[in-house]
Amino acid sequence: MNINLPNFNVKNLVKEAGSTLSRVVQLTEEKLGTTERTEYDNEFQNLAERADITKTWTEKIVRDTETVLIPNPQNRIEDFIFEKIEKTKPQRLSNLEHLALGMIEAGGDFGQDLPYGQALIKVGQAEQKLGQCERDFIASSGICFTQPLRKFLEGEMKTITKERGILETKRLDLDACKNRVKKARSMLGQQAAERDLRVAQAEFDRQSEITKVLLEGISTSQASHLRHLHAFVETQVRYYKHCMDAMNNLQRDLANLGGPTPYVPIDIYNDNDGSAAAGIGLNAGVGIGNAGGGAAAGVAAGSGARRRNPGDPTLNADQMRRARVLCAYDAKDHTELNLNANEVIFVTECSPVNPDYMYGKQGLLKGLVPRAFLEMLDDEGNDTYAGNNDY
Numbered sequence: 001m002n003i004n005l006p007n008f009n010v011k012n013l014v015k016e017a018g019s020t021l022s023r024v025v026q027l028t029e030e031k032l033g034t035t036e037r038t039e040y041d042n043e044f045q046n047l048a049e050r051a052d053i054t055k056t057w058t059e060k061i062v063r064d065t066e067t068v069l070i071p072n073p074q075n076r077i078e079d080f081i082f083e084k085i086e087k088t089k090p091q092r093l094s095n096l097e098h099l100a101l102g103m104i105e106a107g108g109d110f111g112q113d114l115p116y117g118q119a120l121i122k123v124g125q126a127e128q129k130l131g132q133c134e135r136d137f138i139a140s141s142g143i144c145f146t147q148p149l150r151k152f153l154e155g156e157m158k159t160i161t162k163e164r165g166i167l168e169t170k171r172l173d174l175d176a177c178k179n180r181v182k183k184a185r186s187m188l189g190q191q192a193a194e195r196d197l198r199v200a201q202a203e204f205d206r207q208s209e210i211t212k213v214l215l216e217g218i219s220t221s222q223a224s225h226l227r228h229l230h231a232f233v234e235t236q237v238r239y240y241k242h243c244m245d246a247m248n249n250l251q252r253d254l255a256n257l258g259g260p261t262p263y264v265p266i267d268i269y270n271d272n273d274g275s276a277a278a279g280i281g282l283n284a285g286v287g288i289g290n291a292g293g294g295a296a297a298g299v300a301a302g303s304g305a306r307r308r309n310p311g312d313p314t315l316n317a318d319q320m321r322r323a324r325v326l327c328a329y330d331a332k333d334h335t336e337l338n339l340n341a342n343e344v345i346f347v348t349e350c351s352p353v354n355p356d357y358m359y360g361k362q363g364l365l366k367g368l369v370p371r372a373f374l375e376m377l378d379d380e381g382n383d384t385y386a387g388n389n390d391y
Contacts, residue, residue, distance in 0.1 A: 023172040047215035069138045100127035115259035126250035137239040145232035163211045170204040320346040321378040337367040
């Protein structure tokens, strides 16, 4: 019976086993501090440290960016698997698109000829546009930013890591040869050890130069990353502009609907408070459920804020005082705020002073609130109406 065995080179196998054993011994002695080790020069150490920092932060930036674009970890894992097996990623509806479909269906059931039904349909259609803007933003961000960075990590950075590992192996071999030269007892053994040392030194120097060239290429890679970052910012700017255009069109459509309580559009660029213009949706209390959805929802929140009347005061943080709402209050018209019991809002005097109302700020919403429903929390002793909260 003939058995075909693979051709083993016994000499190479024994040599590799011996080299591995000597490296383990050398590494163990270094850990115990019983032997010396060859140190890399300062320039190489600085390059290596910079490469480690670049790798760590690039991985974090890619991970955090993907978390912003696709908050659902299950979807990210699913997309990663489909990408590895080179299959088309599944098409999913975003939270905005789910909301849009719900609003459109509800508007149809409520009645397309009724003001509320018409408004629901208009808002739902606008949410669909925001969802499409979000989808385009996610795709563009992946192409121009996350994919190039991930390609760098999986290509150039992985090569650098591999070559640094080979260099460390060569260093262990070099130090092991130095120890053998020191421990050689015979002339013949001394000559063999010195010959091995010269070979190990040459291999270490050659590998050191190769690794150093790769490490110096990090600067070029960072210049490329800067271009990708600029492209990502441009993509964000276009995304927010499209969202703003969609919300402005929605405001115009809602105002054209008319009805018993017509919608009054606002212009955030002419908002004296500046909170919406400074940052769309900041501190608006809007939950972020999907990539870009928080931004779109923030735009919606800014667009839903009430417009300041000509006689309203300029809201200054130093002039605002905290007040607790004693009981719930439903706004009578668009100039007033809806209040919930026990919530804390910021208020200031109207201009001119109104004995029945104060001017309140509730997140990005601003409007009149009745004094009788408020309990002042700041400067209570200086408030003329603080003690008169009977209702």
